[in-house]
Amino acid sequence: MAACVRFVMPMPAYFTAFPAFFRPFSKAFHRPWHPLVLLLVLALWLTTLGNVPLWRTLWALTDSHGLRTGLGLLAMGVIVFTATTVLLCLLVWPRWRKPVGVALLMVAAANSYFMSAYGVVIDPSMMANTVQTDVREVRDLLSGSMGVVLMLGVVLPGVWWWRQPVQEWPAMRLLGRQLGLALLALVLMMAVIWASFQDLASTMRNHKSLRYMVNPFNTVYASGRLLVGQTTQARMSLQPMGEDAAVVSLGAAGAPPLIVLVVGETVRAANFGLAGYARDTTPQLRQLQTSGELTYFSNVRSCGTNTQVSVPCMFSHLGREAQAKNDIPYENLLDVLQRAGMQVLWLDNQSGCKGVCDRVPNSSTLTLKDPKLCPDGECYDEILLRVLPERLAELEKTRPPGKAQVGTVVVLHQMGNHGPAYYKRTPADMKLYQPECRTNVLQDCPAQEIVNAYDNAVHYTDHFLGQTVRWLKTQTRPTAMLYVSDHGESLGEKGLYLHGMPYMMAPPEQTHVPMALWLSKSFQSQRGWDGACLQKQANQALSHDHYFHSVLSLAQVKTRWQKTELDFFAACKGPAA
Numbered sequence: 001m002a003a004c005v006r007f008v009m010p011m012p013a014y015f016t017a018f019p020a021f022f023r024p025f026s027k028a029f030h031r032p033w034h035p036l037v038l039l040l041v042l043a044l045w046l047t048t049l050g051n052v053p054l055w056r057t058l059w060a061l062t063d064s065h066g067l068r069t070g071l072g073l074l075a076m077g078v079i080v081f082t083a084t085t086v087l088l089c090l091l092v093w094p095r096w097r098k099p100v101g102v103a104l105l106m107v108a109a110a111n112s113y114f115m116s117a118y119g120v121v122i123d124p125s126m127m128a129n130t131v132q133t134d135v136r137e138v139r140d141l142l143s144g145s146m147g148v149v150l151m152l153g154v155v156l157p158g159v160w161w162w163r164q165p166v167q168e169w170p171a172m173r174l175l176g177r178q179l180g181l182a183l184l185a186l187v188l189m190m191a192v193i194w195a196s197f198q199d200l201a202s203t204m205r206n207h208k209s210l211r212y213m214v215n216p217f218n219t220v221y222a223s224g225r226l227l228v229g230q231t232t233q234a235r236m237s238l239q240p241m242g243e244d245a246a247v248v249s250l251g252a253a254g255a256p257p258l259i260v261l262v263v264g265e266t267v268r269a270a271n272f273g274l275a276g277y278a279r280d281t282t283p284q285l286r287q288l289q290t291s292g293e294l295t296y297f298s299n300v301r302s303c304g305t306n307t308q309v310s311v312p313c314m315f316s317h318l319g320r321e322a323q324a325k326n327d328i329p330y331e332n333l334l335d336v337l338q339r340a341g342m343q344v345l346w347l348d349n350q351s352g353c354k355g356v357c358d359r360v361p362n363s364s365t366l367t368l369k370d371p372k373l374c375p376d377g378e379c380y381d382e383i384l385l386r387v388l389p390e391r392l393a394e395l396e397k398t399r400p401p402g403k404a405q406v407g408t409v410v411v412l413h414q415m416g417n418h419g420p421a422y423y424k425r426t427p428a429d430m431k432l433y434q435p436e437c438r439t440n441v442l443q444d445c446p447a448q449e450i451v452n453a454y455d456n457a458v459h460y461t462d463h464f465l466g467q468t469v470r471w472l473k474t475q476t477r478p479t480a481m482l483y484v485s486d487h488g489e490s491l492g493e494k495g496l497y498l499h500g501m502p503y504m505m506a507p508p509e510q511t512h513v514p515m516a517l518w519l520s521k522s523f524q525s526q527r528g529w530d531g532a533c534l535q536k537q538a539n540q541a542l543s544h545d546h547y548f549h550s551v552l553s554l555a556q557v558k559t560r561w562q563k564t565e566l567d568f569f570a571a572c573k574g575p576a577a
């Protein structure tokens, strides 16, 4: 029969040449990578796209973008590239080449996102904060733009990185070559540093935050510091405090007092009505101040710029400077109060007490279900007052029969103004300032809307403190309330958002915090203090360093750990006391 006819369509010459044209490229793509070349590709990615915030900040440092700026940036680029190469040569070995690469991409992308979005930098205390975060805090930070950054910075390059074939080399040969490359990069880095030292040194001196912006070194350094600190602390046993502590006799008429310590969150003095802010964000406290029941302390500095540093520091006897250098694990104010025989209770509406309440009765609102106060799984601060009476009753039941009641100290740890989702801190019927920013991507909001959301939360704290005082007034015992915020917040000033700047370079918005004290009439007369002596302290330069020593006075606990010079009630104690 008819022969099978092969039907061949005539094709244009360029069409048939097409695959041939791509063959060398495809071959190059599929040929296994030289391990050192692949390592250099990763170093280049991390130096350039993995450090966008650093380059943007450096670019914005000068107005004149002439030759000198260009050379300075180039020098910095070579330094970061060579330093990254050294790091990769030491970290990336065949067995964990792929996961380490992806981890570094994740670090660079996440750091870049937070640095660009909020102007924060990555230092050891920020790292500690990150490690101790909880689901609620993470949820508050998630956003669409974060998803995009992770997609472009982690998923796409990560998949590419994971799929690359790499030449297999004998271990010793690879070791030799990789260390050789590290040495070469190191020499080049030193040469560039030497050549550009003058400009480089002055830039780094004048802009200290830059050193915490270089990815991934900021994270490597911070993790290392954190790990060393934690292992040093873990190796030492907890130092007991206040074995000598005792409550000064209250006398025949002395009913045991109830003291409420409110640990505020992220409230800065700049937006506090009582501090002279243009908006009266604190009307209830103002009313108490006008009636002479409340003292506002106008000049108080925080110990740190984040919760992780500030809260333990407030309850420590050491104070800011000593605390920063300290590796010895000490007990804290709550242990001393408990040793003195007081009942101590920590109620938490936040991500925990940062170790401060480990040895005293404590409870968290995390699992509470209250349709009004805890919609969407997060509770407004008033939940603390709702549970307080029953928790106090439970605490009372644990008191051994026959043991005298000498006083109670309750710590209420607020959610306060925790950002960036400030709008989540206030119930719908308490949003005085409108319109408010209703996203956690603060840059997407006009500045005034961010301030509105923030001020609503301050106003809610005022309401919460007013409620606390109202409840304390219903108690038959002498009562007191001391409120102080743990640190402040940046709301876009100088391009900064949130908090957590290294203390030495932190703006006052992050360290100037509000503090207020309310005393019931019976508490004042029990102590023999009057408003005038407290008023003397109201404008003194105070800080969290005074907290430990002053609360001991408030509770009338005597111990050798108390320093009179850091007790702001000392002025109220007559010579007889």
Ligand SMILES: [Zn+2]
Binding pocket: 265, 266, 306, 307, 308, 486, 487
């Ligand atoms: Zn905080």
